[in-house]
Amino acid sequence: EAQVTQNPRYLITVTGKKLTVTCSQNMNHEYMSWYRQDPGLGLRQIYYSMNVEVTDKGDVPEGYKVSRKEKRNFPLILESPSPNQTSLYFCASSLRAGGRSEQFFGPGTRLTVL
Amino acid sequence: KNEVEQSPQNLTAQEGEFITINCSYSVGISALHWLQQHPGGGIVSLFMLSSGKKKHGRLIATINIQEKHSSLHITASHPRDSAVYICAVSWGKLQFGAGTQVVVTP
Numbered sequence: 195e196a197q198v199t200q201n202p203r204y205l206i207t208v209t210g211k212k213l214t215v216t217c218s219q220n221m222n223h224e225y226m227s228w229y230r231q232d233p234g235l236g237l238r239q240i241y242y243s244m245n246v247e248v249t250d251k252g253d254v255p256e257g258y259k260v261s262r263k264e265k266r267n268f269p270l271i272l273e274s275p276s277p278n279q280t281s282l283y284f285c286a287s288s289l290r291a292g293g294r295s296e297q298f299f300g301p302g303t304r305l306t307v308l
Numbered sequence: 309k310n311e312v313e314q315s316p317q318n319l320t321a322q323e324g325e326f327i328t329i330n331c332s333y334s335v336g337i338s339a340l341h342w343l344q345q346h347p348g349g350g351i352v353s354l355f356m357l358s359s360g361k362k363k364h365g366r367l368i369a370t371i372n373i374q375e376k377h378s379s380l381h382i383t384a385s386h387p388r389d390s391a392v393y394i395c396a397v398s399w400g401k402l403q404f405g406a407g408t409q410v411v412v413t414p
Binding site (some may be wrong): 208227234235237239252293294295296297298299301304 | 353355394396404406
């Protein structure tokens with residue numbers, strides 16, 4: 195089954211404690227993205243990756259890091275989380291970049307930073 | 309200012325009613341997506357279209373490129389259609405509307 199998986203699904207942490215949210219897809223997609231979703235603001239792109247070792251900033255990259263060492267995995271790293279990073283996070287993958295093909299989303303990770 | 313505007317923000321319908329959600333955008337696009345987000349949070353792709361009309365089951369999506377407008381219609385609505393429906397446009401990147409919360413009551 196074609197899918198994007200994310201872990202963990204829920205996470206409560208404290209300010210400054212480094213964390214990683216994993217994302218994996220089994221569709222051999224080159225393009226992967228991370229989004230955050232906040233009430234009234236819609237989905238906003240944090241980082242994206244066009245292929246292995248090729249990543250770039252989206253609209254709201256501050257406070258986040260990513261890596262793409264393998265095609266299937268695209269982890270999101272928060273080196274020093276702060277309360278304003280409390281949000282619902284989605285990983286997504288697609289065959290083509292820029293929304294030119296069907297989007298596949300992970301189940302979401304609800305992060306609370308105290 | 310968001311280049312993608314959805315209306316209405318919220319919609320309540322009775323089971324069986326015809327529902328229409330609208331999406332207007334201000335930029336030239338290569339494609340438009342309609343997504344569905346259920347209360348559990350997961351997002352699934354319903355349609356991707358660049359012209360005309362697409363139909364899947366009780367869902368119909370239309371787009372008018374000249375008027376920069378798309379609509380998502382739900383015929384014979386059912387409580388399981390209760391979800392947030394999100395419009396997203398592709399213009400070099402993907403930009404999302406704020407979503408329309410739909411509640412269908414029995």
